[in-house]
Amino acid sequence: MKRLILALAPLLLVVTAFHARAQLTIEITQGIDNPTAIAVVPFAWQGPGTAPEDVALVVDADLARSGQFAPVERSAMLGRPSNQSEIFYRDWRAIQSEYLLIGRVVAQGADMRVEYELYDVNRQQQVHSGNVTGPANEARMLAHRVADAVYEKLTGIPGAFATRLLYVSVTRNPGGKDYYRLTLADSDGARPIVLLESREPVLAPGWSPDGTQISYVSFETGRPAIYRQNLATGAREQLTNFKGLNGAPAWSPDGNTMAMVLSKDGSPDIYLMNLRTKQLTRVTRHYAIDTEPTWMPDGRSLLFTSDRGGRPQIYRYDLRTGTTERVTFEGSYNARARVAQDGRNVVLVHQQSGRFHIAILDLVTNRLQVLTSTQLDESPSIAPNGSMVLYATKHAGRGILAAVSVDGGVKFRLPSRDGDVREPAWSPYMSR
Amino acid sequence: MSKLLVASGLVLVTGPLCFMAQAQDYIDLEAERGEQTAPAAPTSTPSSVGQRDPYGVQPAQAYPATSYGVNNAPSAGPAAPASSPRAPAASSGGQNLGTIYLQMQQLQQEVMRLNGMVEEQANELRKLKSQSLERYVDLDKRLSAVGAGGAAPASNGGNASPVVAAPVAGPGAAAGGKGAELPGEADAYRSAYSLVRGQQFDQAVDAFRQFLRDYPDGRYAANAHYWLGELYLVIAPPDLESSRQSFTLLLSQYPDNPKAPDAMYKLGKVQFLKGNREKSREYLERVVSEYGSTNSSAVQLSRDFLQENF
Numbered sequence: 001m002k003r004l005i006l007a008l009a010p011l012l013l014v015v016t017a018f019h020a021r022a023q024l025t026i027e028i029t030q031g032i033d034n035p036t037a038i039a040v041v042p043f044a045w046q047g048p049g050t051a052p053e054d055v056a057l058v059v060d061a062d063l064a065r066s067g068q069f070a071p072v073e074r075s076a077m078l079g080r081p082s083n084q085s086e087i088f089y090r091d092w093r094a095i096q097s098e099y100l101l102i103g104r105v106v107a108q109g110a111d112m113r114v115e116y117e118l119y120d121v122n123r124q125q126q127v128h129s130g131n132v133t134g135p136a137n138e139a140r141m142l143a144h145r146v147a148d149a150v151y152e153k154l155t156g157i158p159g160a161f162a163t164r165l166l167y168v169s170v171t172r173n174p175g176g177k178d179y180y181r182l183t184l185a186d187s188d189g190a191r192p193i194v195l196l197e198s199r200e201p202v203l204a205p206g207w208s209p210d211g212t213q214i215s216y217v218s219f220e221t222g223r224p225a226i227y228r229q230n231l232a233t234g235a236r237e238q239l240t241n242f243k244g245l246n247g248a249p250a251w252s253p254d255g256n257t258m259a260m261v262l263s264k265d266g267s268p269d270i271y272l273m274n275l276r277t278k279q280l281t282r283v284t285r286h287y288a289i290d291t292e293p294t295w296m297p298d299g300r301s302l303l304f305t306s307d308r309g310g311r312p313q314i315y316r317y318d319l320r321t322g323t324t325e326r327v328t329f330e331g332s333y334n335a336r337a338r339v340a341q342d343g344r345n346v347v348l349v350h351q352q353s354g355r356f357h358i359a360i361l362d363l364v365t366n367r368l369q370v371l372t373s374t375q376l377d378e379s380p381s382i383a384p385n386g387s388m389v390l391y392a393t394k395h396a397g398r399g400i401l402a403a404v405s406v407d408g409g410v411k412f413r414l415p416s417r418d419g420d421v422r423e424p425a426w427s428p429y430m431s432r
Numbered sequence: 433m434s435k436l437l438v439a440s441g442l443v444l445v446t447g448p449l450c451f452m453a454q455a456q457d458y459i460d461l462e463a464e465r466g467e468q469t470a471p472a473a474p475t476s477t478p479s480s481v482g483q484r485d486p487y488g489v490q491p492a493q494a495y496p497a498t499s500y501g502v503n504n505a506p507s508a509g510p511a512a513p514a515s516s517p518r519a520p521a522a523s524s525g526g527q528n529l530g531t532i533y534l535q536m537q538q539l540q541q542e543v544m545r546l547n548g549m550v551e552e553q554a555n556e557l558r559k560l561k562s563q564s565l566e567r568y569v570d571l572d573k574r575l576s577a578v579g580a581g582g583a584a585p586a587s588n589g590g591n592a593s594p595v596v597a598a599p600v601a602g603p604g605a606a607a608g609g610k611g612a613e614l615p616g617e618a619d620a621y622r623s624a625y626s627l628v629r630g631q632q633f634d635q636a637v638d639a640f641r642q643f644l645r646d647y648p649d650g651r652y653a654a655n656a657h658y659w660l661g662e663l664y665l666v667i668a669p670p671d672l673e674s675s676r677q678s679f680t681l682l683l684s685q686y687p688d689n690p691k692a693p694d695a696m697y698k699l700g701k702v703q704f705l706k707g708n709r710e711k712s713r714e715y716l717e718r719v720v721s722e723y724g725s726t727n728s729s730a731v732q733l734s735r736d737f738l739q740e741n742f
Contacts, residue, residue, distance in 0.1 A: 287540055288540075288544055307544065308544055308547055308548075309544060309545075309547050309548025309549075309551050309552075310541070310544045310545040310547065310548040311548060313548075313551075326551045326555070329551075329552060329555045
């Protein structure tokens with residue numbers, strides 16, 4: 001087991017006063033056996049003064065976090081090339097690096113351009129080259145996009161580093177009310193921004209399919225209500241204010257409809273709200289608890305949790321035929337499903353010998369695999385490229401976020417420095 | 433979130449029930465207080481409290497007359513008789529409603545439990561159906577690969593060659609008898625085999641058993657054991673133990689027979705079906721280690737099975 005602690009550099013771009021508290025750090029607890037060695041050479045800065053961000057360091061950390069790469073230590077590098085002409089392959093063979101990434105960061109007014117090239121050390125040839133441009137204050141995001149490209153080139157799977165996370169952190173306030181903060185951060189936990197702070201619970205954050213809006217449940221009025229919020233403008237809209245439960249909002253893949261749980265007509269049932277007309281359609285009608293709806297990527301059916309069979313299990317509701325069928329049969333507790341973009345892998349909370357684990361269910365073979373060895377795991381959220389699952393768990397008596405690859409091979413934790421962190425929601429690919 | 437939501441849902445569902453139970457408690461308590469204070473007012477007679485109190489002495493202890501009865505005596509005295517006749521009526525009405533509500537809850541839970549059982553059994557049926565189809569397809573594939581009258585399973589191709597494990601030092605080896613074709617044996621084998629092709633599995637079982645009684649050491653005896661092992665798996669209900677015995681017999685008496693790897697693979701599957709995962713894995717791994725160098729398809733099948741199930 002590899003144990004590597006990456007303390008992320010404190011950021012200068014402090015947006016809120018709560019920034020430092022909400023910062024997450026990453027501890028890799030388990031990687032794959034033979035990670036690919038790659039040397040990410042510090043990128044050359046071509047602009048006035050010093051570089052505002054160490055882009056190569058961010059790329060390095062992204063690749064390391066995936067568990068599939070073992071970046072070479074900078075101190076071991078025998079040279080710092082930033083152009084092809086400066087590369088001496090024997091230097092990199094000597095330190096057994098299989099790949100080499102070099103690049104340059106060019107200042108262009110308020111913008112920044114990152115040019116990079118990837119080389120195969122053994123074959124001594126260029127594998128990939130590219131460039132990304134964006135605002136200089138989004139340097140980290142540009143770095144994540146470079147990491148995405150490198151990851152895709154070497155693994156064949158698109159990277160998901162240039163994505164963001166939503167989570168709720170709770171600061172216990174002895175003698176007073178707790179603080180709930182809905183926080184938005186980069187996929188590596190950096191640059192946290194508090195979107196909503198409340199002394200009442202904030203729950204179930206989720207994303208619109210284009211990544212421009214978020215939804216959540218807030219008790220700020222004293223009872224649960226569903227809100228949606230535009231990330232760019234900050235504009236907020238209260239969608240529901242019904243008697244009883246208003247919960248678990250889930251955007252449809254086309255972004256026009258929101259599935260939600262309401263108990264206004266008795267027991268909790270699944271409803272659909274047309275986001276333009278605000279018209280409600282009732283989906284389930286059962287005295288059992290129907291909750292936690294989530295959409296299949298084709299938008300034709302919903303998965304939800306129900307105890308209509310005596311124990312919580314996942315069911316699938318077909319929106320065209322109106323039929324409901326049970327999906328999970330293994331174990332006495334399966335809940336809170338989230339579907340990968342391939343429409344085949346479903347991550348869920350599965351109870352095994354009294355402990356709650358994250359498991360992955362293959363809808364084609366119906367095979368269920370438990371991914372985590374932690375307990376009290378909840379709220380799984382799958383990366384848009386389907387490679388990693390982020391979930392909430394307990395570690396050392398504190399609520400933290402942890403991640404596991406869909407094959408269970410790579411694991412890391414994102415503990416918060418302060419307070420409990422829960423309910424992560426991994427964004428879709430962000431529109432650029 | 434999941435547990436929280438479910439939990440809040442549960443609270444929601446059980447909420448009214450709690451409310452009712454509480455309401456009932458309140459009414460009962462009032463009645464008790466009425467009963468307690470009424471006799472306590474004139475002379476404070478604990479014996480009568482004990483008699484009239486349906487809940488035993490608990491309430492009397494909870495509200496000792498010294499602090500409660502004495503203080504309230506002047507005012508509560510006249511009020512108590514008025515409230516006590518109403519209280520039992522309200523109490524029994526609440527009890528009826530509460531009972532009905534409880535029964536409905538119980539019914540709902542029962543229906544949900546049954547619902548779950550139906551779902552699970554339907555799923556088991558689905559699984560069994562697809563398994564039996566799989567088995568049938570497997571068998572059919574082997575059959576269609578075997579030429580008419582061919583003896584060997586498909587995994588070895590249409591092997592009707594006379595190369596049979598003749599020199600076997602098995603305990604039951606009748607010296608010289610084994611491997612020689614006896615008169616009428618081929619016909620008997622072919623007719624039994626045609627039953628397999630005709631999918632008359634039960635009759636085929638009988639035919640092969642008869643065949644083995646008639647020609648226990650014949651040239652096709654090993655084949656017959658193999659087919660019996662296969663057939664025991666496809667008859668309804670499958671006879672796993674007999675199947676295991678047939679394959680085991682084949683392995684122990686004809687270890688050099690071309691079908692030995694297939695029999696070993698099948699034993700792995702039979703043990704798996706019997707739930708003996710360890711034994712199953714043992715057989716499957718033996719197929720791979722002992723026959724890995726041959727071109728027997730049982731090796732690949734074992735590898736696949738191991739990968740899928742272990």
